Amino acid sequence: MALSTVLETPGAGFNFENATRNAALEGLFGGGQTPKPLKTGTTIAGVVFKDGVVLGADTRATSSEVVADKMCAKIHYISPNIYCCGAGTAADTEKTTDLLSSNLSIFSLNSGRNPRVVMAVNILQDMLYRYHGQIGANLILGGVDCTGNHLYTVGPYGDINKVPYLAMGSGDLAALGILEDGFKHNLELEEAKELVRASIHAGIMSDLGSGNNTDICVITKQGVDYIRPYQESEYKDKRNIKYRYRPGTTPVLTEKVVTLKLEVVQEAVQKMDTA
Amino acid sequence: MFRLYLSTQADIRAYEKESVRKKVTMNSRGLRSQLKDSVPVAGLCPQGAYGVQDSLRSGFTSVKNELLPSHPLELSEKNFQLNQDKINFSTLRNIQGLHAPLKLQMEYRAARQIQRLPFLPSSNLALDTLRGSDECIGFEDILCDPGQSEVMGEPHMMVEYKLGLL
Numbered sequence: 001m002a003l004s005t006v007l008e009t010p011g012a013g014f015n016f017e018n019a020t021r022n023a024a025l026e027g028l029f030g031g032g033q034t035p036k037p038l039k040t041g042t043t044i045a046g047v048v049f050k051d052g053v054v055l056g057a058d059t060r061a062t063s064s065e066v067v068a069d070k071m072c073a074k075i076h077y078i079s080p081n082i083y084c085c086g087a088g089t090a091a092d093t094e095k096t097t098d099l100l101s102s103n104l105s106i107f108s109l110n111s112g113r114n115p116r117v118v119m120a121v122n123i124l125q126d127m128l129y130r131y132h133g134q135i136g137a138n139l140i141l142g143g144v145d146c147t148g149n150h151l152y153t154v155g156p157y158g159d160i161n162k163v164p165y166l167a168m169g170s171g172d173l174a175a176l177g178i179l180e181d182g183f184k185h186n187l188e189l190e191e192a193k194e195l196v197r198a199s200i201h202a203g204i205m206s207d208l209g210s211g212n213n214t215d216i217c218v219i220t221k222q223g224v225d226y227i228r229p230y231q232e233s234e235y236k237d238k239r240n241i242k243y244r245y246r247p248g249t250t251p252v253l254t255e256k257v258v259t260l261k262l263e264v265v266q267e268a269v270q271k272m273d274t275a
Numbered sequence: 276m277f278r279l280y281l282s283t284q285a286d287i288r289a290y291e292k293e294s295v296r297k298k299v300t301m302n303s304r305g306l307r308s309q310l311k312d313s314v315p316v317a318g319l320c321p322q323g324a325y326g327v328q329d330s331l332r333s334g335f336t337s338v339k340n341e342l343l344p345s346h347p348l349e350l351s352e353k354n355f356q357l358n359q360d361k362i363n364f365s366t367l368r369n370i371q372g373l374h375a376p377l378k379l380q381m382e383y384r385a386a387r388q389i390q391r392l393p394f395l396p397s398s399n400l401a402l403d404t405l406r407g408s409d410e411c412i413g414f415e416d417i418l419c420d421p422g423q424s425e426v427m428g429e430p431h432m433m434v435e436y437k438l439g440l441l
Binding site: 004010014016023095099106131132134 | 345346347348349351352353355393394396410411412413414415416417418419420421424426427428429430432433436
């Protein structure tokens with residue numbers, strides 16, 4: 001149905017038509033009752049060790065005070081040699097990392113090379129600065145490329161920091177305490193995994209927004225080992241009964257079956273050239 | 276290691292409550308510079324004959340809605356491509372002299388004219404290749420794809436609007 005009020009095709013990208021309406025609606029709610037976006041109040045950590053990078057994350061996603069997802073995947077795939085942990089608004093981290101991954105795969109198809117971690121960081125910086133922090137994504141990028149093992153953090157405004165060990169999210173203070181105490185340069189693989197596990201565990205124990213299981217991702221020159229979950233939490237709720245209702249619990253009043261009669265009108269066979 | 280956030284959660288909540296109370300929705304300090312050179316935007320200027328608001332098509336007027344954008348990113352996003360081009364061309368002019376941006380802008384103008392009729396989606400293939408955006412994916416390729424929009428304009432009116440006959 002063609003509308004006579006539309007005089008130009010709407011532009012692609014973000015659409016701010018409803019911004020005034022939303023601001024007015026928020027005023028109506030009297031502050032504090034609008035639905036909050038799904039945040040990953042989180043603990044994420046990363047450590048550079050001798051042969052690569054270890055990334056760790058908890059698996060709880062919260063929506064204000066409710067745990068929305070107990071097994072949320074916070075370590076996102078960017079490219080075969082780069083993975084990214086995301087804290088902040090869940091949708092923002094997902095979409096931003098997806099876009100980054102698509103851009104990097106176009107680049108590797110064009111040039112035939114594995115992307116470097118600095119390239120991923122620069123793309124993220126440009127993208128996040130353009131939106132002036134409105135995209136709430138705090139990311140830890142870790143990867144191995146031809147220049148070595150790298151660990152970067154990118155904030156929502158596009159500020160970056162390159163460090164050998166790192167923690168982000170609401171549980172970062174607790175995790176950072178463990179990392180500061182136990183970090184040494186050129187750790188072995190098992191020591192690095194244990195250090196990251198201990199730091200995420202500290203974050204889970206001390207922060208309300210982090211919890212449930214721990215995921216670990218080890219990136220080395222040989223490949224990636226994504227262990228999900230690395231450590232399951234001891235506090236798992238055991239449901240006593242099943243909440244599945246038997247068929248027949250709700251009485252069926254009437255039933256009407258209409259058969260959809262389809263007849264073959266035309267059939268055309270096209271041979272595919274698979275030479 | 277440094278802390279990236281200097282305000283606690285309590286501060287952020289207090290600020291939000293205060294701004295709702297004072298009806299402050301955005302910081303309009305830097306707007307003047309953005310509004311000054313911006314390309315006139317159809318949503319922010321009154322449509323219709325004689326520059327008067329066309330109530331039938333666009334609803335009732337509100338001076339605030341027309342002068343100030345409602346979201347901090349609205350203006351900068353509308354003019355983003357233009358500003359990027361300006362920055363790139365001025366840098367190119369400073370490095371290589373006037374001829375370089377002149378030649379490139381001639382090509383851009385030619386590529387920009389390859390469009391279909393207003394109500395049909397144009398691929399902008401030549402323009403994308405010149406800009407280098409055929410090898411990038413951004414939010415403008417994923418969100419609000421014009422090929423999948425829910426509303427469709429009346430073809431005759433769109434052509435008349437484009438030609439200025441409306």
